[in-house]
Amino acid sequence: MxxxxxxxxxxxxxxxxxxxxxxxxxxxxxxxxxxxxxxxxxxxxxxxxxxxxxxxxxxxxxxxxxxxxxxxxxxxxxxxxxxxxxxxxxxxxxxxxxxxxxxxxxxxxxxxxxxxxxxxxxxxxxxxxxxxxxxxxxxxxxxxxxxxxxxxxxxxxxxxxxxxxxxxxxxxxxxxxxxxxxxxxxxxxxxxxxxxxxxxxxxxxxxxxxxxxxxxxxxxxxxxxxxxxxxxxxxxxxxxxxxxxxxxxxxxxxxxxxARLKSAFKIIANRLTVVASEQAPSQEPSQIDTSLIRLVVWKGAAKLFASSLKTALIGTGPETFAYAFLPFRPLELNQTTEWDFLxxxxxxxxxxxxxxxxxxxxxxxxxxxxxxxxxxxxxxxxxxxxxxxxxxxxxxxxxxxxxxxxxxxxxxxxxxxxxxxxxxxxxxxxxxxxxxSFGVKLGALVLFVVTIKAISNIFLADTDFSKASSLSKQGYFSQANLKFSTAAAKNPVEPTYHREYAFNLVQEALSSPDENEQIRLGSTAIVQAETAYRLNPVNSLTLKSLLRTYYGLAKIDPVFEKEVEEYAKRVTALAPSEPKTFYDSALILSYLDKNKEAILYAKKALLLKPDYTEAEDLLVKLSPTDKTKER
Structure with missing residues (x-):
């Protein structure tokens, strides 16, 4: 056996x-x-x-x-x-x-x-x-x-x-x-x-x-x-x-x-041509070769390792690289094809x-x-x-x-x-x-049943979450929320379920003509959003989702505009070198007519990635006079 x-x-x-x-x-x-x-x-x-x-x-x-x-x-x-x-x-x-x-x-x-x-x-x-x-x-x-x-x-x-x-x-x-x-x-x-x-x-x-x-x-x-x-x-x-x-x-x-061999030979030939012609370096930001992107990531990882004695000795914790890396993410990544990757x-x-x-x-x-x-x-x-x-x-x-x-x-x-x-x-x-003894065997049986139930809940929660995500994409917010609810109940320690449930509740509220229903759904969304943040306040994906969630709530009740501003600060502080995070924050704040704050975030996005066309266009839209003078 x-x-x-x-x-x-x-x-x-x-x-x-x-x-x-x-x-x-x-x-x-x-x-x-x-x-x-x-x-x-x-x-x-x-x-x-x-x-x-x-x-x-x-x-x-x-x-x-x-x-x-x-x-x-x-x-x-x-x-x-x-x-x-x-x-x-x-x-x-x-x-x-x-x-x-x-x-x-x-x-x-x-x-x-x-x-x-x-x-x-x-x-x-x-x-x-x-x-x-x-x-x-x-x-x-x-x-x-x-x-x-x-x-x-x-x-x-x-x-x-x-x-x-x-x-x-x-x-x-x-x-x-x-x-x-x-x-x-x-x-x-x-x-x-x-x-x-x-x-x-x-x-x-x-x-x-x-x-x-x-x-x-x-x-x-x-x-x-x-x-x-x-x-x-x-x-x-x-x-x-x-x-x-x-x-x-x-x-x-x-x-x-x-194709990779041809590409490699082409890159080598281009570099030899540049050296032979003694061409001056371009003032325009250049794309780093895809083959070198990993070296840039490794550079950031090395900085993370050397950031503190605690990190050097015992690390930031198994599987936490996605969170710990963000403050040390090299700016060079913004000039690569993977500039918006997590x-x-x-x-x-x-x-x-x-x-x-x-x-x-x-x-x-x-x-x-x-x-x-x-x-x-x-x-x-x-x-x-x-x-x-x-x-x-x-x-x-x-x-x-x-x-x-x-x-x-x-x-x-x-x-x-x-x-x-x-x-x-x-x-x-x-x-x-x-x-x-019978007691040992009974204990083993009880432990097996309890643990298999917990494993089943983890598995079933994810199947519910998958179904909910599919329903949400199709616009069936009410049916999706039933599945999101069961997923969050079966696996209450997974913040992903709570944050997506919160966002989907807001989508259902925005599509409802009933003001009382909007209030009810909004209240539940706040509880789920707070739970997601409490479970993992260092996950940038959670904070980005909550930023969108509170923006939706602010469309229902302007009192939540303060939360939108707060989460914009939190997520950009968490990912200080991600241009897209600053741009998304600027875009959402501009929708709420918070143009002064939006301009600051858009400028930061453009500073991090000078060839960021969308950020530049948003900046022109928000401050056309100033931008015209600059040009």
Whole structure:
């Protein structure tokens, strides 16, 4: 029974997505992890048969527990505890609960899995990655090109949700079917694993992910270093066939890599031309190359890390980058194509880790990494299967340099070391502890029921919120508010639900001809708006939404104009380098005939982004005489 819990986690998690939730991919996967880890914990509570504890296989738990403890410390002093506990809304992975869940599954694997179960786990993982790879191939062929908002044919994302996420996941799994191909003797098994390996490669390639491409370059090197040399020599013919097939696919299907190469050559040529002609620098603001945008974000993240001793030591809290980054957001971003983006990640996991959990969190992370390397050395001396598991695990710290882990990759990041520990251990003896008392079993059952109810509420709240958002877009404000209300009731600690409920209540009030109904809806909107702000006063999205909400209330009753001015001050103070935030504040204040204040905000927007046409037009509209004189 125990091993099937782990099999289910590694097989199902990457494949799960749901159309009824607001976030289709990561959120359902996170819910699955919550449920499976709860089942694992409950099973552990009532089971009396397990591998003898305290042996060398459990040595990995020391750095893992330290990593968990350091994340708890950062969460206690977090910029927003709710976000650090549950994860950033729409991302979810990386919160304290997710870390507890992964740790639980790793410990469960150490407690119940035997060596023979590791190969079976690897098989289910290979099968899951093959299914994801097949869907990616189908997307590349255009099976659902008209279904998604994103161009799935140009860059496949399969069941993971984003091309980079799919590439990172498949890179972790690719060495495993390759290993089984090399060790299999029977022809049907060799054909199956050959196809699985090739399909997984195609899945990575058709993402046209730069980090995936770099991973594919790194992978053969790691295989040559860590795979058994005799095994590679014995299968040299099939390896050549596999490499040839992969190269033919890559050359015949270059995808957007072809355009990227042309663009790169064009940029280099343009720069050489500028240098050769000794052209004077333009006085007009220039766009920063897209390839350099990440460096600008990293610069801001570095400033955030160095902003205080507390941040340097324990960070601002897991998953709080979106809030903490804003005061340190570099002005250079305003001259890029992503000038109006909200960054909830640093696009470098190590900077996310450094800003979120500080130096202590980074030390804990790398203690775990080095412990896994030590585990591999011990496991590889006993089992050849250790090599593909270790190589797959090692690809994530590499791809994390340009991205961040998601649910599917995070799960493997914690499960693979547990599997290595099982392979490298001598303690295979199964021991039987005294049967658990009725009280313990009853307690486990009650805890399971209560927790599964809480998880269900989190899931159902999001489905209600998704339905409400859809109804609101169609103008069915009354029906939408019923769903917003149930979402906020089922998950009262999520500020997103309260802020959107507040805004939608105001929309319904504005569309109602009944003055008493307007007052009733407005009163409820105020309660929801205040709740959203109380739950997370550092979320710029919440403050922007509340600014629009109070603007709507001010249209009903001018007494709320003061709140509009107050929230304009709050949101611009929170995001001092975002030109769009200043422009939006100016626009709303101009609608209320607060022209003096609106001009100040519009000027600030133009100062932050001199080529901001909309801000300049608004400034001309608000002060035509002054602007004419300036020109």
């Amino acid at each position: 125990a091993k099937y819990i782990i099999f289910a986690s590694i097989f199902l998690t990457p494949l799960i997505f749901n159309f009824s939730t607001r976030e289709l991919f990561e959120f359902p996967k996170m819910i699955v992890i919550y449920v499976i880890s709860l089942i694992a914990f409950s099973y552990m509570m009532i089971s009396h048969s397990h591998v003898q504890k305290g042996g060398e296989r459990f040595s990995i738990m020391k750095p893992l527990t330290a990593l968990l403890a350091l994340n708890v410390l950062s969460t206690v002093f977090s910029l927003d505890v709710n976000t650090s506990v549950f994860g950033y809304y729409t991302r979810f992975n990386g919160g304290l609960i997710s870390l507890f869940s992964y740790t639980m599954l790793a410990y469960f694997s150490l407690t119940f899995l035997l060596k023979r179960d590791v190969a079976e786990s690897a098989f289910w993982l290979s099968l899951s990655s093959m299914i994801s790879g097949l869907y990616a191939i189908a997307q590349h062929l255009g099976i659902d090109k008209d279904f998604w908002v994103q161009d799935s044919q140009a860059r496949a994302f399969s069941t993971l949700g984003q091309p980079n996420w799919l590439a990172a996941y498949l890179l972790m799994t690719l060495p495993i079917p390759l290993y089984f191909l090399l060790v299999s003797v029977k022809r049907p098994a060799r054909i199956f694993y050959f196809l699985t390996t090739l399909i997984t490669f195609c899945g990575i390639w058709f993402t046209y992910s730069l980090s995936g491409f770099l991973g594919l370059i790194l992978l053969p090197i790691l295989i040559l270093v860590f795979f058994n040399k005799t095994l590679l020599k014995r299968n040299s013919k099939v390896i050549v066939i596999l490499i040839t097939a992969a190269l033919l696919i890559a050359i015949s299907q270059p995808g957007i890599f072809s 960054y909830n990640k640093a696009h470098n996991y190590y900077l996310d880790l450094l800003t979120g959990t500080g130096i202590l969190g980074v030390i804990g992370y790398f203690w775990f990494v080095f412990a896994v390397i030590k585990l591999y050395r011990k496991a590889s001396a006993r089992e050849k299967l250790a090599a593909p598991l270790f190589i797959g695990w090692l690809t994530l710290p590499v791809t994390n340099f340009f991205g961040w882990p998601v649910v599917a990759t995070s799960l493997l990041f914690f499960i693979f070391p547990a599997l290595l520990a099982v392979l490298g251990s001598d303690d295979e003896k199964t021991t039987t502890s005294p049967r658990k």
